[in-house]
Amino acid sequence: MTIEGKRIIVTGSASGMGEATLKAYIQAGAHVIGMDVSDDIGSSICENSNNEGPGRCSYIHVDVSDKASVVSSFAKANEMLGGLDVLAHPAAIQRASNASEVSVEDWDLMFAVNVKGTMLTNQIAQEYMKASGGGSIINFGSISGLRPEPSASAYSAAKGAVHSWTRTAAGSWGKDNIRVNAILPAMATPMYRAARERSSEEENLASHWRNSVPIALGQEYGDPEKDLAPVMIFFASDASKFITGQLIPVDGGQTAGL
Numbered sequence: 001m002t003i004e005g006k007r008i009i010v011t012g013s014a015s016g017m018g019e020a021t022l023k024a025y026i027q028a029g030a031h032v033i034g035m036d037v038s039d040d041i042g043s044s045i046c047e048n049s050n051n052e053g054p055g056r057c058s059y060i061h062v063d064v065s066d067k068a069s070v071v072s073s074f075a076k077a078n079e080m081l082g083g084l085d086v087l088a089h090p091a092a093i094q095r096a097s098n099a100s101e102v103s104v105e106d107w108d109l110m111f112a113v114n115v116k117g118t119m120l121t122n123q124i125a126q127e128y129m130k131a132s133g134g135g136s137i138i139n140f141g142s143i144s145g146l147r148p149e150p151s152a153s154a155y156s157a158a159k160g161a162v163h164s165w166t167r168t169a170a171g172s173w174g175k176d177n178i179r180v181n182a183i184l185p186a187m188a189t190p191m192y193r194a195a196r197e198r199s200s201e202e203e204n205l206a207s208h209w210r211n212s213v214p215i216a217l218g219q220e221y222g223d224p225e226k227d228l229a230p231v232m233i234f235f236a237s238d239a240s241k242f243i244t245g246q247l248i249p250v251d252g253g254q255t256a257g258l
């Protein structure tokens with residue numbers, strides 16, 4: 001389960017699960033590059049983690065939906081790290097949109113960040129991992145990609161695409177000792193809180209939110225530092241070396257209720 005000395009990129013490191021993952025990796029002695037579009041917060045999270053160690057953190061701007069940005073940021077990261085062992089890729093956006101009204105603009109934005117961003121980061125990480133003898137890519141899917149999601153139609157479709165991509169990439173790159181899995185989380189983060197605020201009172205009362213996480217014991221969603229970070233360590237470590245192409249719910253049993 002050790003990840004000491006592993007060379008890791010964490011996208012979406014300025015918030016939520018990316019932030020919790022970055023901190024856990026540094027506490028476990030890894031050398032981490034955090035990336036996000038939110039540069040001020042991303043840099044200061046990295047600086048604070050560096051002060052605590054024992055791992056090391058640097059921050060680089062990336063827009064995962066822009067190929068030129070991903071190519072140059074990952075090249076810089078690979079050079080700074082001296083190779084790449086792990087990509088943790090939580091960066092994503094969520095917007096409300098019902099199926100009857102979703103606009104082409106919303107659809108394109110959702111697919112640019114959440115789907116194209118996953119393809120680009122994975123594809124470029126794969127090149128560097130191949131040169132390093134293998135690695136682990138950890139994508140982020142969602143229960144929204146498995147069930148009907150009336151209030152978030154484009155997000156739901158995009159996460160379904162992330163699931164398919166994860167399986168395909170795993171099938172394509174296994175021969176190079178690169179494994180690709182997707183976490184399907186249910187964690188209390190800024191994205192979750194924003195979605196919760198957007199929900200109508202009717203939805204708030206429905207099982208969609210309340211009582212949908214059996215193990216949470218009153219707290220609706222998990223804590224990213226306590227409930228997600230240990231799983232992220234496992235998937236970054238060699239302990240998970242025979243697991244690939246899987247969609248892994250880390251959701252207190254929410255998906256089991258489907």
Ligand SMILES: NC(=O)c1ccc[n+]([C@@H]2O[C@H](COP(=O)([O-])OP(=O)(O)OC[C@H]3O[C@@H](n4cnc5c(N)ncnc54)[C@H](O)[C@@H]3O)[C@@H](O)[C@H]2O)c1
Nearest residue numbers: 012015016017037063064090091092140142186187189191
């Ligand atoms: N919170 C949940 O319960 C939940 C449930 C299911 C799936 N997910 C998925 O888990 C992942 C992490 O979610 P979270 O709740 O931590 O979200 P969050 O909103 O707290 O953090 C997402 C981060 O991604 C960054 N980001 C957005 N667009 C970007 C871009 N173009 N380039 C680079 N960075 C960008 C944001 O700035 C932010 O720092 C996401 O993929 C999300 O879809 C979350």
